[in-house]
Amino acid sequence: MLTKLSQLGEFGLIDLLKKYKGGGASVIKGIGDDTAVVPLDAKRYLLLTTDMLMEGVHFKRSAPPRSIGHKALACSISDIAAMGGLPRYALVSLGVPGNLSWAFVRDLYQGMDTLARKFGIAIVGGDTIKSARLVINVALTGEVNKTDVVYRNGARPGDRIFVTGALGKSLSTGRHLKFTPRVKESQYLVRHVKPTSMIDISDGLTADLGHILEESKAGAVLEEKRIPRRAGAGLRQALYDGEDFELLFTVPARKAALLRKNKFYPIGEIVARGRGLSLQDKTGKLTKIRPRGYTHF
Numbered sequence: 001m002l003t004k005l006s007q008l009g010e011f012g013l014i015d016l017l018k019k020y021k022g023g024g025a026s027v028i029k030g031i032g033d034d035t036a037v038v039p040l041d042a043k044r045y046l047l048l049t050t051d052m053l054m055e056g057v058h059f060k061r062s063a064p065p066r067s068i069g070h071k072a073l074a075c076s077i078s079d080i081a082a083m084g085g086l087p088r089y090a091l092v093s094l095g096v097p098g099n100l101s102w103a104f105v106r107d108l109y110q111g112m113d114t115l116a117r118k119f120g121i122a123i124v125g126g127d128t129i130k131s132a133r134l135v136i137n138v139a140l141t142g143e144v145n146k147t148d149v150v151y152r153n154g155a156r157p158g159d160r161i162f163v164t165g166a167l168g169k170s171l172s173t174g175r176h177l178k179f180t181p182r183v184k185e186s187q188y189l190v191r192h193v194k195p196t197s198m199i200d201i202s203d204g205l206t207a208d209l210g211h212i213l214e215e216s217k218a219g220a221v222l223e224e225k226r227i228p229r230r231a232g233a234g235l236r237q238a239l240y241d242g243e244d245f246e247l248l249f250t251v252p253a254r255k256a257a258l259l260r261k262n263k264f265y266p267i268g269e270i271v272a273r274g275r276g277l278s279l280q281d282k283t284g285k286l287t288k289i290r291p292r293g294y295t296h297f
């Protein structure tokens with residue numbers, strides 16, 4: 001009990017907390033995916049997600065407040081997209097320092113409002129408290145057809161691995177403050193190919209692929225030359241930088257050809273679990289790599 005949170009790490013902490021499940025209400029999927037999944041009606045599931053952003057960790061106070069608002073909502077929309085769903089209702093809670101101006105808070109909400117309108121999301125409530133640092137929490141619901149929902153656990157050896165866009169340097173280029181969540185792409189995917197697994201890249205390519213591999217009990221080979229990089233980003237940054245918010249997903253090989261023509265990027269293949277995660281260079285040589293990326297503690 002003397003263990004410090006910094007020793008546990010973010011995922012160690014989640015492991016300790018996930019035994020506290022409450023009870024009574026019916027749950028389709030609890031902790032362990034991009035959102036929780038609960039019953040809605042005969043045809044659909046309700047998706048539930050929440051994301052907390054703090055100044056100094058996820059944004060700087062010097063960033064444009066509109067962008068901070070945009071990001072706060074966009075992160076949660078990205079998680080709904082990663083399940084194959086559409087976002088619906090948001091609750092927004094703020095911890096605000098006393099010295100923050102009214103204009104700052106107004107602009108922050110305008111950033112959120114603009115994105116919410118674009119995606120047909122209603123902001124229906126929230127809470128505000130005074131706090132030493134600016135903290136924003138967005139809880140978001142979504143809806144998904146039962147036949148469309150995509151989890152992290154369905155990747156099988158032979159499946160091709162894809163991403164929806166270039167990776168790396170999202171934080172240093174400021175892209176993390178203005179990205180468009182991949183809802184349109186996700187809808188295309190569930191309609192046309194039905195991915196076997198999907199996640200949004202928040203912790204980094206290898207870290208988030210690691211979540212898919214763990215849940216799917218599989219390994220993977222990534223092809224170095226195929227990984228799309230943002231301008232100026234090296235291989236390491238594409239592999240390990242966080243906050244890209246592209247979708248990472250797997251599809252059976254026979255469906256892969258359709259996607260290549262539609263601006264989805266094939267980056268590797270799912271293999272048996274025993275082979276772990278490795279990177280293949282231009283000459284075909286395989287190097288084992290460890291899934292790691294941005295950690296919050």
Ligand SMILES: [Mg+2]
Nearest residue numbers: 034079200202
């Ligand atoms: Mg996610």
